Amino acid sequence: MKFSESVGQNSVISKLVNSVDNGRISHAQLFFAKEGSGALPLALAYIQYIACPNRADGDSCGECNTCKKLSSFSHPDLHFSFPIISGAKAIDSDYFMAQWRAISQGSTYFSPTDWKERIGAEKKQLNIPVKEADRISKKLSLKSYEGGYKFMVIWLAEYMKAPMANKLLKLLEEPPKKTLIILITNNFENILGTILSRTQLVKLNIPQDEEIVDYLVANYGVNSEAAKDAARLADGNISQAIHAAKNETPNARNLETFSSLMRFAYKKDIVGAINWADKLHNFGREELKQFLIYSLHIVRQCIIGNYAGAEVRKLNESENDFAAKFAPFINHSNVVQVYEHLSEAESDIARNGSAKIILLDMAIELFRLINPKR
Template sequence: MQLEKIIGHDALKQQLIATVQENRVSHAQLFLGPEGSGALPLAVAYAQYINCENRSASDSCGTCASCLKYEKLIHPDLHFSYPFFAKKSEETASTYMEDWRAAFLANPYMGLSYWRNQLEAENKQANINIAEAHSIIKKLSLKSFEAEYKVLVMWLPEYLDTQGNALLKLIEEPPEKTLFLLVAENQDKILNTIISRTQLVKVNKLPQEDIAEYLINEKRIDPSRANEIAFIADGNMQSAFEQLHEEDNTNFDLLIRWFRFIVTDSGLNIIQICEEEISKLGRENQKLFLVYSINVLRQIVLLNQGMPNLVFLKDAELEFVQKFSEISSLEKLEAAIEMLEKTHYSVERNANPKILFLDLSLQLVLLFKYNTFPQGTQYI
């Protein structure tokens, strides 16, 4: 994958290129960015640039033997490690390599849920097991076949757990011309002993305008629809791709009616909209609806705090945000956002949607209609 094909991150791309041109490539780097930010394709494109046989000042050539093999993820000196759902203790990432190639080439911005859906994971937990750690040590102890550098791209080292201790010596003192490129989403879940041995490469979430521009120019999406998708995605390209496969988004209309019933404490209407509409959206659409609602509330917060220049909603959505900001306090909005985030977490874990959204609605009624904050919050 060439750097030019990755959405956004122009400044970061230049920094990575400079490390190669100035001969200061660190042997162990941690690409840290939220899901869908592009940290994984950036790491792969960086490795391709490093091993390109005819690289330019701005990118890999894309046509040399090395680049052609990198594009298909079949270069003998490019290795991948990632969480998988082992059926047997002796399985390693290589067991699922064909699935991994297909998943990455179809969607390099994928998250763990997307990866899980490509496999028969059942109820198994994602893990990078000890057998995989030993396999990595064996692979990297061999000499390079073709390229100047052997490269290991490890996706989501958060799932390495204590097995990572087996790799500490190798990460700290790898064989000559060996690179570790770790790609993570949550620094707090990575072993500190690994973090201390890597150089941090911070990958920020994608700006809304970059996602919208990509959807308009590359996917030929109508600008208004592209902006709506980008708004809901909130910097997550994986989320944007998921929305492309859905029918036209009706989140705004649903949100307005839902909130109108909440602030007026219209009990029967609340029950009806939860049971007959929201609960029937399906798990992925429920998650998108909650993310959309959270983002709208954040826009209300910006207006509420006197920062209208940061609000990018238009027309009916902007009118709704303006009206709601006039009747809401910062404390209420923060509490509501926390409730929505907890509900999103529960939806991901297959909680009963009818009970879940009815409970959420009643909590929001208490908050916005009767000024009753949920137990345990620190807002009052």
């Protein structure tokens, strides 16, 4: 992974490059990014830049042995720790290393949901168990195999609870020589103060739509119109944009699904809504999640249009047609709740509640909000 392969992080990359070029690499860093902004690919490109013996022009060479081993996840001094299924079994990140390599080799822009699916944890909670702290210390106390830096990437550090985090503090304060620990988080608020005070914060940018479009066109063989649709919907989330661009959940179908629900709401057609929820019950969980994210996007754009004028809505033609009819039903008295019910359904679906119950509950709430007088 080279810096040139990461999306929308140029200003952050300059700072990272400078720190390496000036020999001032902080040994413990916290990469904070909104989900889907690409903290993992950036961390990997940074590591490759540090380790590559032939770095030039602010990037690693990508071709030497070190670069190849790092980008194929086979470098013996590159270690990972990540959330796994919590349970009684004595398992740690090593147990899931094959899945970790497989998903990372596909694309390092995978989401927490993608990871859950990969390890068969759709119906389970994830965490980084306490015993993982011992594993991390042990990995970093080993002598470097290749004589250079040892790297530990802790992906989604917000999954560490206090007992686990506390066991790491000493290591973060005084790590072995030539060691770099990168913690990655999407939820800054859930990182303990004791961790914050011992790490250097690296805040990532949210990639711009045009940057995501270029990336999708170059890497996923989609045309620029499809890439624009995907980027608009993703709102800076590259993982999300990739899912949309791979056409797993075409926007056209999501729009049809959302507009039919709104038609039922307008007519107060409860039977229609029950049938609607029944039909959606057969969608995969990821598809449902994408649908709800899509619906949130449409509602958000309608509100933006109501306040700032229809021309600023980030919508394609058919979405704009729908928004022209639908936007008047969304206003200051119901928007917060409409938004909340959709978001809540989205997180409940992600947490594996019963899709049918969640969708029907949501539909009934939306009926009330969209059409209060009838």
